[in-house]
Amino acid sequence: MKEAFLNLVSRRLREEPRCRFIGFDVSRHGLSAGGRVLDMPISEEAVLGVAVGLSRAGAEVFVDLMFEAFACRAWDVLVNQVVLSLVRAASCAPLTVRMLTGPHAGAGPQHGSAIYGLLARLPHIYVAMPAMADDIDVAYNVACQQHHPLILLSTDSSLSCHVNREEASNIMRIGQGEKLAVFCLPSQMEIVADGISAMNAWESVTILAPLFINPLPLSGLVNAAVKYKSVMLVEGPPPATIFDQVAMHLFKSHLRRVSTYALWDSDTIASTNDNVVVRRLVRRIRQEVE
């Protein structure tokens, strides 16, 4: 995923002479662009502010902010300043911010917060968690066409979520023999697919992994829910507000079964600083499986 992002940046640096790539340690990626790859001081608010300024003055900009949790230091820019740019969106150049998201084993508590639920509620900013490399280009193109800033949440390699496969398989036993639709975060698609194929218990399975967390494709989900008897919503890290909303919509459509689950192993949960929601969900899963 990181390579796909860097490929996109590299291509845009070649195509667009005013394009910049700024952030922390970005020069280590080895992209050469005549001084347009700028290592920035560890000053999140100023760095994102600089990115907004570049965009408003017509220069496309990519920002690598490392961890999603660091975005909290730049909250004013995300909440108040980016939105103002939309007043004259047509004259602003694309602004793309990449961050690693979610809790991950071994990370310090201040590096593991998952605030995508908050980010997804920011007005007018597209927040995407691409499932596949190609999705990065899709997300970028859509955001550019519609003049929206884009936050790409990445769950690269060792920093991706650690899922307990056995627990996942247990979850998959629910609703055997029925048609099943699974709605999950893109980052969890692989493990969910593994669990499903290991069970081989359903008549048919559809996995829905939304490219964009916002705007949420609720209507698509509801249509899927009508088609399939059983829908499973696989939770990501907390806060899970968006998934709660989806669950509410599906309940209202009188489904036979709607379940929400968290796929996080206990080690990962222990390493997160905000794990109340996850603990609650895991308890529910265990109760149901037992």
Add this chain to the structure above:
Amino acid sequence: MMQKRIFPIHEYLTFRGRVLGFEAALWEWAHDRPEGRFIHSSLGHELAPFCVTHFIEPCAALWSFYYRYHAWLIALGVQPVEIARYITRRKVGKKYVGPMHLLLRDFIIDCNSIVAAQVPIAVGAALAARDIGQRVVCVLGDGATLPGVFFESLNISMLQSAPIVFVVEDNRLAIDTPYETISHPSIQQKFHLFGIPTLSGNSENPEEVFEATRELTAISKGPSALCVRCDRIGAHAVAFEICSPLTMIDHPFFDRKEAEKTHGECRIVFSGRKG
């Protein structure tokens, strides 16, 4: 060595009169409305915009302001009635207005109501402006030299040699708290800390500010800073003004005719009548 220029006192008094006329009409409309708490008069802050726009053409730079910017808009050639239409959210041409005057001119990139938030944005814009041979003028109040993001931004501006002129309107008040009681170093010291060339002047001596502006705007590479000591006339926001700025109409440092003319034009817009 550039020759000194004579301070154009008559143009300055006319400009001040225009600002006074606008602010007076605005006061009549806003002082008892909810909006009045969020509108800030430029009275007393006219010198920096007058001097800076004398040496930098509006289209030759990108401009970034804080919330006390009416005088800057007028100095950039925006008609007071146009600003009045904007504030009252009436149509400008065929378009409804957007927030904070961002659609008034292409070269205005920010009018920010969060203290110091405009500084990093201006630095980023300066990096982009350099591509096309322009620079950025970033206007801030003395209170904006207090938050951490101000220092972060100065650091980046110097590291990247961003072509930016910081203009600090130093009225010694952060809202209503005296600046001396909440800042240890002086504003000039803060810029010097990063090695940014800084010149200062007092609006009681317009020639001094005019000359400092001339010298500073001749620096075309990297960041530079102009600190203009001035005295805010009236309260922090229009709603807290006790009396109309019109009481100053006989003030010797305002062009009375210009003030009355602008006041009359703007009153029509604020009252909603067709002029």
